[in-house]
Amino acid sequence: MQTNQIFLLFCGILLLLGLVAFFLGRAKAARVRGAGISMYAQPDQYAWFTVLSTAGPALMVGAIGAFVMLLLGAEIPTFYLLSGSLVVAAVGLAVGVMQVRPEFHARQAIEHVIRLLLAGAALISIFTTFGILFSIIFEALRFFQKESLWEFITGTTWSPGASFLEAAGRAEEGSGGGQFGSIPLFAGTMMITLIAMLVAIPIGLMSSIYMSEFAPHRVRGIAKPMLEILAGIPTVVYGFFAAITVAPIIVDVAGFFGLDAAYNNAVAPGMVMGIMIIPFISSLSDDVINSVPDSLRQGALALGMTNSETIKHVVLPAALPGIISASLLAVSRALGETMIVVMAAGMRPNLTANPLEDMTTVTVSIVAALTGDQEFESSATLSAFALGLALFVVTLTLNIVSVVMIRRFREKYRINDL
Template sequence: MQTDQLLSLFGGVLLLLGLIAFFLGRAKAARVRAGGSTMHAQPDQYAWFAVLATAGPAIVVSAVGAFLLLLLEVEIPQLGLLAGSLAVAAIGLGVGMRQVRPDFHARKAIERVIRGALLTAALISILTTFGILISIVFEALRFFQMHSFWEFITGTVWNPGASFLAAAGRAEEGASAAQFGSLPLFAGTFMITAIAMLVAIPVGLLAAIYMAEFAPRGVRTLAKPTLEVLAGIPTVVYGFFAAITVAPIIVSIANAFGLDAAFNNAVAPGIVMGIMIIPFISSLSDDVINSVPDSMRQGALALGMTKGETIRDVVIPAALPGIISASLLAVSRALGETMIVVMAAGMRPNLTANPFEDMTTVTVRIVAALTGDLEFESAETLSAFALGLVLFAVTLSLNLVSVLMIRRFREKYRVNNL
């Protein structure tokens, strides 16, 4: 049988067993309750426990079998895995029905299962983060065995040179001309990100304040979904817009002021990236501002403050931790953007303070290093993991700083309100 047919069969039989468990469990609990016994839970809760006892173990067994079959390539007959999972479901059905008795607390058992599922989801997220970090670290260490970490961090020239000769078995010849100074890449990344934030934070925050404090209900109902549409536009479309429309406008404006500007420059992708990020800041900031209690606004107005002073001195300080979190989420989004930079800023590593010159970012170089026909063992390919490790450290540092800032501000705000 085909895999999709097996999955359909497994899902259908498991659904049927779940329905049987639900109705049998509820009927048995109702009979016990009608017999005068005091039950610790409602009949429907016993029924749902029977469903969990039936479907839960079967799903776990099938998931473990799929993991062994697909990832570890252990030879397990698919039909046997299906039969085993359904047999476990039948055993679970019997166990669930036996637990329908007066001294069993079905509601607490269901809560324990839900708590375990939530804990498992949290552990999966944490372990995935560590897995990503470990996979990057090991490959980055291989790169740093070829090239100095200090030169990688402080070097001002990114020129892989002939490092691709490693694929031909002439690694020493290629490594002699290779230079892997990451400063031009991180300089381009931070410059484009800074330009994007200069566009996104003021516009997004002001839009959030307007929608939360001034906009009529009809305008807000129409404006907020329209603004959030920007988050759903593919980045390649933004890239076309930056390269075809914004970049020529930037060049024309720069020439009007007597400045030289290349069509591949940092300003155009920065502006377009800022437009793309506006929904992240405006939507989250709007939700945070709306969560500020109205009693604080009414109290400030009652003390004689104007609406503008209330927003500036009461609402924004109360919502600032959420606004900072929204801004840092936008920064992380900007640091990881690739397509807009490729199409509008170019791919040349260029260490310059002039935003009208072409430059590139870390993510663009990572994509360039991991695509094509380069040997995986070459220094240029492994440099992508070193760049990813440093970018991960930078993002983690920003998050730690933001947590400290939010915590200090909350403590200060709490003291001021005591």
């Protein structure tokens, strides 16, 4: 019998055992209750507890067995694993039916299981984050065993050279090693991110203020969905728009003022990236501004403030923690963007303060290091993990700063105290 057939048979038998457990548990609870004995839960709650005691342990045994086989490399025959799970399900059915008695709190037991499931769902993101971090750290340590950490942090030249050929034993005699100074990459990342924020934050914040404070309900119902469509456009489309439309316009405008601009410049991807992340700021800021109690607005207007003064001195300070969160979320989104930069800014690591020149970002270099015919053990490939670790540290620092700022402004402009 094939594995798929065995698995389908297992699911069918487990479903049958669950149905049997449900009806047996409810029938026993109904008999006890029919005898005039008070119980702590309804018959259906005892029935669902019996189902949980039947299916829960069986699924857990199957999941543990799959984990052992996939991650630890153990060989457990599928038939024996699923058969053992069914045996555990039968034992759980018997135990669940035995627990159907007047003094047993079936409802509390079910709620406890639900709390455990919800806590497990919340822990998945935490464990995933740690798994990503550990996988990056281990490979980054291999890179720093080959290259200097100080040179990586302070170096101003990023040129992997023939390091991947050296790792494969195919380097030509006398060929130079790679240089892995990350400053040009982070400088390009920060430059393009800064341009994007200069576009996204003012437009996004002003659009959210208009939609929440000035726009009629009908206009808001049309404008907000249309604005949020920007978040659903693929980034490759934004890349085409930046490379074909925006970059030539920037070159022409710079030439009009007597400036020399490359077609692969930092301004084009920065502006288009700012347009792309406007919905992140406008939508979140709009929700935060709408959550400010209307009593604050009415009180300010009753004291003689104009609508604009109310927004400036009352609404925005009260909504400032949420606006900061939305802005920093947009910064994190801009730091991780790749396709727009590849298509409009190029892939040359260029340490310059002129945004009209071509430059690249950390994420583009990570993609370049992990694609193509390269030896994985080379410094060129392992540098992607070092860059990923550095970018992780930068985004983590931004998140910590945002939490500190949000708490500080929340204490200063606490809505409940206004």
